[in-house]
Amino acid sequence: MNTKKLALVALLVSIVSPVSQAQIKHIEMRVEGMT
Amino acid sequence: MKQHLGRQSGVQNVEVSLIDGKVEVTPKEDGQIDPAQLLKATYDSGVTAAEMDMTARGKIVKDSSGSPALQVAPNRSFALTPNDLSKGLEPLVDSQTMVTVRGQLYKKPPGKKKPDPSAPLKLLILEVQKKE
Numbered sequence A: 001m002n003t004k005k006l007a008l009v010a011l012l013v014s015i016v017s018p019v020s021q022a023q024i025k026h027i028e029m030r031v032e033g034m035t
Numbered sequence B: 001m002k003q004h005l006g007r008q009s010g011v012q013n014v015e016v017s018l019i020d021g022k023v024e025v026t027p028k029e030d031g032q033i034d035p036a037q038l039l040k041a042t043y044d045s046g047v048t049a050a051e052m053d054m055t056a057r058g059k060i061v062k063d064s065s066g067s068p069a070l071q072v073a074p075n076r077s078f079a080l081t082p083n084d085l086s087k088g089l090e091p092l093v094d095s096q097t098m099v100t101v102r103g104q105l106y107k108k109p110p111g112k113k114k115p116d117p118s119a120p121l122k123l124l125i126l127e128v129q130k131k132e
Helices: A002-020 B002-006 B033-044 B085-090
Strands: A022-032 B009-018 B022-027 B048-062 B068-073 B078-080 B098-107 B122-131
Touching: A022 B033, A022 B068, B002 B009, B002 B022, B002 B033, B002 B078, B002 B122, B022 B068, B048 B085, B048 B122, B068 B085, B085 B098, B085 B122
Parallel strands: B078 B122
Antiparallel strands: A022 B022, A022 B048, B009 B022, B048 B068, B048 B098, B068 B078, B098 B122
């Protein structure tokens, strides 16, 4: 039973982790009309 | 404007250069930053965004219309504007390969006096920095 749960957790981590490493690292804007 | 942008969710730091009109935004690592919201907040603070560039890491997926998109969070992706670089990434659709790219999310349309900041943002890839 525990082995099944561990396998399920490992599977979920392998699916989710690549997306969780995804991120916006930097944003740069050029603006007009700033005083 | 700096304070206004700094209050947006997912924003860690904002640096404004008055001389060249550059605004640099450093996101928090919580993945909550929303470029469209930043663009709207910029307009709300009374200045016009001429251009917005982004560096991001994510997976290439297909969006609901079947076009390739960069997924930067489980619930956030940006459709890719077709160019040579985006075509080079198409074989990676739905693979586990993570890519780091720099691209343009917004450019003020020439001639139009009132650009629509609520229009969906598309990513024009300018540089593929890493594939892993």
